[in-house]
Amino acid sequence: MPTIVVDVMPKAELLDPQGKAVAGALSRTGRTGFSSVRIGKRFELTVDGPVDDELRASVQQIAEEILSNSVIEDVVNIDFGDEADESTEG
Template sequence: MPTIVVDVMPKAELLDPQGKAVTGSLARLGHDAFQNVRIGKRIELTVEGEVTDELLAEARTIADEILSNAVIEDVVDVAVVE
């Protein structure tokens, strides 16, 4: 069955406290090459049958209206994985 994957990230202009904590931890552990970490979420929607353009558009609408908080998050990708 195909899966539609929705990737959501905090808006770039907002502080990401989880990402900041991980960035600090990496530095303390000696991984200095990573200067900034941002943490988002991945939502997988499994569907039966073929993923049509209409179904993908519906998933995008769901991602924008239900799966993300438009005030603090951006939907960065809606894609099909087989």
């Protein structure tokens, strides 16, 4: 069964304290060279049937309305498992 991947990241203007904690841990354990760490979510949606245009539109809407909070997060990528990744960067 096809799996669709939706990536959601905190907006660039937000602080992301969880990411800052990881960046601090890297620095404290002597791992240098990383200027920042940001932590978002990766959703894997397994679908029953084929990935057609209707399903793509549905997933796009689900990503924006259910999987992400548009006040604080951006949907940065939706991968429908084929060659044409639909990037919604920005």
